[in-house]
Amino acid sequence: MSTTEPVLSISGLAVAFRTGSELVTAISDVDIDIAAGETVAIVGESGSGKSTTAAAVNRLLPENGVITAGSIRFDGRELTDLPENAMISLRGAGIGLVPQDPMxxxxxxxxxxxxxxxxxxxxxxxxxxxxxxxxxxxxxxxxxxxxxxxxxxxxxxxxxxxx
Incomplete structure (x- = not known):
């Protein structure tokens, strides 16, 4: 077993969306570890949370979206509480996202x-x-x-x- 930390480690991730005065959970308890050089495909039905998970990693959730639990670590750095200016530097340089619909x-x-x-x-x-x-x-x-x-x-x- 390797002791090398994964490049991306998502643990117990939960995301909810504000609708009026309540929070509606969209994804809960997501766990993914991705090692250097590894390719991972996330597959699921429409609405299963694939895009929401990717948006949470990039901290690009819609304005009403919020990470309610869990950890997202990239290269050893916790992303859930990283300042926005640090995320801007990381997006595209360290973390990329190929959108399903470029338009x-x-x-x-x-x-x-x-x-x-x-x-x-x-x-x-x-x-x-x-x-x-x-x-x-x-x-x-x-x-x-x-x-x-x-x-x-x-x-x-x-x-x-x-x-």
Missing amino acids: SNLNPLMRVGEQIGEALEVHGHTHGDATKARVVELLEMVGIADAAQRAHQYPHEFSGGMR
């Missing part, structure tokens, strides 16, 4: 290039003109034709596959 996760009011550039700058990878150049380079890397032009478009102007 509901891209900001429809921001150009695609601005959204990619914002992530690069928040994590200190680039600034200014270097950000714009890197955005185009990244779009080209994933096969987006006319990347420089596409960077100035809104998500609805991209096909589903491009999003």
Whole structure:
């Protein structure tokens, strides 16, 4: 048995949502350990709590969502009480999430290039003109034709596959 701490350890996690004056439990007693290099798939029916669990790990629950119990540890750090500015630094740099529906996760009011550039700058990878150049380079890397032009478009102007 390995004594190495999991990269991600969720223990006794419970999440509830405020509806009026009461809290309605959405998930309870979730336990998951993920080791370095391990791939884990969470499978379940619609409404079973897969997305809620992922949102709790990233601390991106809707405004009425609250973690009511449990622990979420990433690389030895407790995330449930980590300040928001520390979570911002961690999201995308240490923890990533590939959304099931990119159209509901891209900001429809921001150009695609601005959204990619914002992530690069928040994590200190680039600034200014270097950000714009890197955005185009990244779009080209994933096969987006006319990347420089596409960077100035809104998500609805991209096909589903491009999003």
